[in-house]
Amino acid sequence: MILKIIGSVAILGASSILGHVYSQDCVKRPQELRVLQGLLQMFENEISFLSNLLTEAFEKICRSSDSEVANIFKQTVLNLKSQNINASQAWESAVKDVIKKTSLNKEDEEILISFGKMLGNSDLEGQIKNIRLTVNQLKMQEQKAEDNRKRNEKMYRSLGVLGGLAIVIILL
Amino acid sequence: MGVDLIFKIAAIGILVAVLNQVLIRSGREEQAMMTTLAGIVVVLMMVAKEIANLFDTVKTMFQF
Numbered sequence: 001m002i003l004k005i006i007g008s009v010a011i012l013g014a015s016s017i018l019g020h021v022y023s024q025d026c027v028k029r030p031q032e033l034r035v036l037q038g039l040l041q042m043f044e045n046e047i048s049f050l051s052n053l054l055t056e057a058f059e060k061i062c063r064s065s066d067s068e069v070a071n072i073f074k075q076t077v078l079n080l081k082s083q084n085i086n087a088s089q090a091w092e093s094a095v096k097d098v099i100k101k102t103s104l105n106k107e108d109e110e111i112l113i114s115f116g117k118m119l120g121n122s123d124l125e126g127q128i129k130n131i132r133l134t135v136n137q138l139k140m141q142e143q144k145a146e147d148n149r150k151r152n153e154k155m156y157r158s159l160g161v162l163g164g165l166a167i168v169i170i171l172l
Numbered sequence: 173m174g175v176d177l178i179f180k181i182a183a184i185g186i187l188v189a190v191l192n193q194v195l196i197r198s199g200r201e202e203q204a205m206m207t208t209l210a211g212i213v214v215v216l217m218m219v220a221k222e223i224a225n226l227f228d229t230v231k232t233m234f235q236f
Contacts, residue, residue: 165187
């Protein structure tokens with residue numbers, strides 16, 4: 001009897017945590033997209049007003065935020081320094097590395113990678129236009145993510161608890 | 173055995189109803205439908221043994 005109770009509590013706890021993790025994912029994605037927009041805007045300022053080098057600008061940007069997405073910039077700098085590749089390749093591999101640890105999805109990854117393709121191969125005007133385009137795309141993604149969050153956050157949480165409860169009752 | 177089974181089925185019924193509401197609220201009618209169906213199937217599986225039992229009893233009634 002006691003074993004049964006312990007097992008039921010374990011199943012219930014596990015499924016609740018699973019639901020919570022999923023709902024947290026929903027909450028985190030819009031936040032991360034917002035942070036990313038802010039960081040890109042900062043990057044625009046860095047290169048248009050201060051005319052900093054790419055690595056310096058990136059280092060400054062990643063120091064200014066402790067969010068997970070700021071690691072893309074840090075990783076890009078590390079890639080640029082350690083390997084003999086150009087900026088867009090460094091950015092692409094950094095995005096692919098870091099994106100696994102964030103809540104961003106495939107579409108966001110595509111946008112970021114296409115941002116990287118233009119990185120460092122046009123004049124100042126082109127760069128700034130590219131950054132603005134990316135920020136706009138991210139803003140659209142953020143709206144979508146926000147809609148998603150409103151619909152799914154509560155659902156995932158209650159689905160976790162109720163699903164666990166269902167399993168417990170069926171196995172009982 | 174009998175009362176236990178009834179309570180179990182009642183609990184599953186309540187759970188499926190709540191799940192249904194949650195899924196419909198978040199605009200997933202298809203999944204709501206699926207959970208309802210899954211609930212029906214699970215309960216049927218539970219009851220199948222009892223129904224077979226009932227038929228056996230009826231059969232023995234008419235075997236002289």
